[in-house]
Amino acid sequence: MELALHGGTPVRTSPFPQWPQYGPEEEKALLEALHSRTWGGYHPAVRELEEGFARYQRLAHGVSCANGTVALEVALRALQLGPGDEVIVTPYSFVASASAILLCGATPVFADIDPHTFNLSPAAAEAAITPRTRAIVVVHFGGRPAEMDAFQQLARRHELRIVEDAAHAHGACWRGTPVGGWGDVATFSFQSFKLITAGEGGMIATNSATIADRCWSYCNQGRKQQGGWFDHFTLGSNYRITAFQAAVLNVQLRRMPEQTELRAANYAHLKAGLREISGLLLPEDDGRIERQPYYLLTFWYAPEAFGGLPREAFLEAMQAEGIPFKPTYPHPLYRNPLFVAEQDELSRRGWYPAQDYPRLQLPVAERVCREGVWLNHNALLGSRRDVDDILEALRKVQKLTPRGAARVL
Numbered sequence: 001m002e003l004a005l006h007g008g009t010p011v012r013t014s015p016f017p018q019w020p021q022y023g024p025e026e027e028k029a030l031l032e033a034l035h036s037r038t039w040g041g042y043h044p045a046v047r048e049l050e051e052g053f054a055r056y057q058r059l060a061h062g063v064s065c066a067n068g069t070v071a072l073e074v075a076l077r078a079l080q081l082g083p084g085d086e087v088i089v090t091p092y093s094f095v096a097s098a099s100a101i102l103l104c105g106a107t108p109v110f111a112d113i114d115p116h117t118f119n120l121s122p123a124a125a126e127a128a129i130t131p132r133t134r135a136i137v138v139v140h141f142g143g144r145p146a147e148m149d150a151f152q153q154l155a156r157r158h159e160l161r162i163v164e165d166a167a168h169a170h171g172a173c174w175r176g177t178p179v180g181g182w183g184d185v186a187t188f189s190f191q192s193f194k195l196i197t198a199g200e201g202g203m204i205a206t207n208s209a210t211i212a213d214r215c216w217s218y219c220n221q222g223r224k225q226q227g228g229w230f231d232h233f234t235l236g237s238n239y240r241i242t243a244f245q246a247a248v249l250n251v252q253l254r255r256m257p258e259q260t261e262l263r264a265a266n267y268a269h270l271k272a273g274l275r276e277i278s279g280l281l282l283p284e285d286d287g288r289i290e291r292q293p294y295y296l297l298t299f300w301y302a303p304e305a306f307g308g309l310p311r312e313a314f315l316e317a318m319q320a321e322g323i324p325f326k327p328t329y330p331h332p333l334y335r336n337p338l339f340v341a342e343q344d345e346l347s348r349r350g351w352y353p354a355q356d357y358p359r360l361q362l363p364v365a366e367r368v369c370r371e372g373v374w375l376n377h378n379a380l381l382g383s384r385r386d387v388d389d390i391l392e393a394l395r396k397v398q399k400l401t402p403r404g405a406a407r408v409l
């Protein structure tokens with residue numbers, strides 16, 4: 001047996017299930033929207049999506065929009081956050097979780113993540129609270145619900161608002177309540193790789209009629225739902241979703257429960273198999289999580305269990321075996337030039353130095369960006385045999401890597 005990198009036969013040559021998935025139902029829905037000649041955001045499919053998605057998340061209101069970035073910006077605005085307000089956020093997320101805070105004029109304050117969950121640590125968030133703190137953006141990273149009891153308590157104690165960034169967490173459920181039902185408002189993304197998708201798209205969901213009305217208005221040029229077409233009550237924009245997106249998403253929403261179950265079953269198989277393989281660690285299960293969609297798996301990679309093989313070489317070896325492991329984010333959000341080099345641009349936007357971003361060091365976030373490994377959700381959408389291939393490739397790379405190898409080749 002030889003490593004595929006050395007010319008051996010790869011464990012796997014067939015690809016994992018592709019994403020997105022679609023069938024005749026999406027085609028039919030798209031054609032119906034086409035033939036209706038109502039292609040914009042006022043097609044009945046849009047209302048169907050808003051109601052259906054809110055029902056699925058067990059929330060009272062859904063407001064659809066162009067994407068998950070805009071959804072966050074609108075949600076933060078609806079909480080009336082702006083210049084001078086600090087909003088605590090994880091540094092281990094996509095940029096939108098923090099840039100939306102800046103775009104509404106408020107200041108992101110980064111707090112470290114918990115190494116056991118990869119989510120914002122409630123204790124670190126609490127330590128970052130100042131008299132100016134008004135809200136927390138809680139990201140359910142990779143689809144794993146954050147510790148919402150702790151964040152709720154924090155919010156109550158310090159009179160903070162909570163925005164749940166559930167871009168990865170459609171359908172996730174924490175202690176009997178789906179994500180989105182713990183904070184003031186939640187946002188979702190329907191971007192290409194998300195758990196349901198129309199290429200782009202987003203949703204704001206909430207139990208508050210006031211917040212929902214504000215969000216609808218911001219997404220619809222400041223109109224009111226019952227107002228006239230040319231009556232604009234507040235400063236809004238056009239963030240509407242189209243009929244084509246909504247038509248596809250309605251079908252995708254119906255596919256999701258089965259896909260979520262399949263991923264959960266394959267995840268359990270992977271987790272069980274990993275008990276026999278040292279060096280690749282997934283977060284501990286938590287009995288308070290009732291449903292997890294496993295959008296993105298983050299593993300801790302320990303080179304010492306693979307003969308000292310650095311992470312990049314490990315990834316190369318696994319990819320050659322046909323397993324699409326990837327590195328995590330290259331750096332925490334605050335290491336981006338936006339925060340490090342563009343301080344003038346930030347101050348023009350009402351930012352003030354709540355944190356010295358260029359000097360900021362949040363150790364767990366830094367470490368996971370150096371040592372973490374990702375696997376995307378489509379790897380869990382196949383059969384148990386697909387998962388067996390992942391485990392076999394890991395055993396193979398572990399076995400055939402000589403001690404002290406700096407590289408495989």
Ligand SMILES: Cc1ncc(COP(=O)(O)O)c(C=O)c1O
Nearest residue numbers: 067068069094096167189190191
């Ligand atoms: C955690 C998180 N929040 C927000 C977004 C933004 O969503 P969109 O790409 O739909 O704008 C993303 C996108 O990947 C994300 O990962």
